Amino acid sequence: MKGRFEGWYFKHQANGHTLALIPGRAEDHAFVQIVTDNEAHYVRYPLSAYQKGEDVRVGDSVFSTSGLRLDIRQAEISLAGEISYNNLTPIRSDIMGPFRFFPMECRHSVLSMDHKLEGTVSLDGTALDFTGGRGYIESDSGRSFPSGYTWVQCNDFGEDISIMAAVARIPFYGLRFWGCICVVWLRGREYRLATYRGVRIVQSKPGVLELRQGKHRLLITIRMRNAHPLPSPRFGRMDGTIRESLSCPARFRFTEGDHILFEGESAQASYEYEIS
Numbered sequence: 434m435k436g437r438f439e440g441w442y443f444k445h446q447a448n449g450h451t452l453a454l455i456p457g458r459a460e461d462h463a464f465v466q467i468v469t470d471n472e473a474h475y476v477r478y479p480l481s482a483y484q485k486g487e488d489v490r491v492g493d494s495v496f497s498t499s500g501l502r503l504d505i506r507q508a509e510i511s512l513a514g515e516i517s518y519n520n521l522t523p524i525r526s527d528i529m530g531p532f533r534f535f536p537m538e539c540r541h542s543v544l545s546m547d548h549k550l551e552g553t554v555s556l557d558g559t560a561l562d563f564t565g566g567r568g569y570i571e572s573d574s575g576r577s578f579p580s581g582y583t584w585v586q587c588n589d590f591g592e593d594i595s596i597m598a599a600v601a602r603i604p605f606y607g608l609r610f611w612g613c614i615c616v617v618w619l620r621g622r623e624y625r626l627a628t629y630r631g632v633r634i635v636q637s638k639p640g641v642l643e644l645r646q647g648k649h650r651l652l653i654t655i656r657m658r659n660a661h662p663l664p665s666p667r668f669g670r671m672d673g674t675i676r677e678s679l680s681c682p683a684r685f686r687f688t689e690g691d692h693i694l695f696e697g698e699s700a701q702a703s704y705e706y707e708i709s
Contacts, residue, residue, distance in 0.1 A: 435460055438666040439574035441489060441496060444679075445516060445550055446589055446701055447566020451680045452554070453703070454501065456491045458483045460669035463491050465505060467512060469556070470680045473661035474510045475671075498544055498570060503554055514554030516563050521545040521570075522595065528614050530629040538577055538604050544570040546595040546618040547588045569595070578665045578673060578707075579603065583637050585653055587683060587702035593620045594695060596685060598644065598653065600637045611637070615644060617651065617687055619695055624687075626651060639706055648690045655683040655704045678704045 440457025455466035463483035467474045484490040488497035493504035500517035521544075527533045528543045550566040567588050579601035588595035598615040613634055615626040626632045626646045636643040642653045657678045665673040683702035687695045 436576055436669040437574070438576070438669050438671070439485075439572070440666075441544075441572045442570065443496060443501060444569040444586070444703065445563050445566060446568070446680075447550060447563040448561075450561055451701060451703075452556075452561060452563070453677075453679055454496070454503075455663075456489050456494070456496050459666060459671045462671075464664075464671065465491050465494060466663060467505070467510060468661055468663065468677065468679050470659060473663055474507075475664055476505055476507055476510070500552070510557060512554060512556050514552060514561075516550055516552035516554065516568075518545070518568055518570075519549045519551065522547045522618060524616055524618075524625075525623055528616065528627075530614075530627055532612075532629065535605070537575060539573055539575040539579060539601075541599070541614060542572045543597060543616060544572060546597065546616060547593070569597075571597070575666075576669055577667045578675065581708040582705070583642055583707075584705040585642060585655060585683065585702060587685070587699050588618075589699040589701040590697050594618065594697070596651075596653075596687075598626075598642055598651065600634055600642065613644060615651065617695070619687070624649065624694075650686075650688045652686045653683060655681060655702060657681055657704055657706065675705055675707050 438459045443454045445452045453468040463478040465476045482492045495502045502515045505512040548568045550563040553562045582601035584599045586597045595618040600613045603612040612628040613632050617624040632646040644651045658681045660676040660678045664671040665675040667673040680701045684698045
């Protein structure tokens with residue numbers, strides 16, 4: 434896997450706390466990133482500790498779409514326990530659309546827009562109960578993260594609604610363009626906004642993302658807080674840095690013409706904004 438990486442993003446929210454886990458492998462090692470509202474840790478493993486089959490195993494921890502089992506005991510952090518996932522919400526088709534047939538710098542997948550959680554983990558001796566909470570799963574693979582991008586994800590609305598939107602600078606056969614992938618899962622119906630469907634990026638700047646596609650308009654405003662620096666891939670090595678605010682206030686407005694399909698706020702949206 435020279436010059437390449439792969440990783441998964443498992444997000445859990447319940448009872449006012451948030452935990453994101455990012456297991457994966459780079460060119461020269463495996464890892465698990467642990468992110469909470471207040472701290473972030475990068476736990477490094479030898480490549481031999483990484484196995485991928487029906488699930489992903491890093492060291493003594495197991496990650497899958499049915500749940501996870503954690504056993505991480507390091508000098509700087511201890512994390513152990515189990516969380517199961519129920520009623521996953523996969524999207525209808527590959528989020529990359531026709532771009533999945535082309536070599537890409539970074540290939541993105543959405544595995545579940547929303548699902549129910551059950552279980553408890555112990556973080557440095559403190560029990561975190563996620564029973565009754567909500568989860569989200571995505572993954573990335575390729576060579577590097579984009580040099581500039583915006584990513585927003587939220588399913589903390591108290592009802593069957595989940596939103597993921599990403600805008601990124603994409604290298605493509607010697608050219609560069611700003612591309613977009615977005616899913617609005619709204620009470621059992623999926624709305625897809627994407628470059629390959631003619632979306633227009635109206636605004637993408639710190640704290641604001643606005644998209645238009647046909648009659649549909651999505652406006653997201655975010656107040657970033659507690660942004661953690663996280664290692665990110667560059668040419669297969671984890672020597673880049675991104676910053677993620679795991680849980681921050683955001684407002685969402687999704688319309689079809691003059692009709693408001695959804696308008697709401699959350700105090701627990703996840704947000705990354707990187708320009709280099």
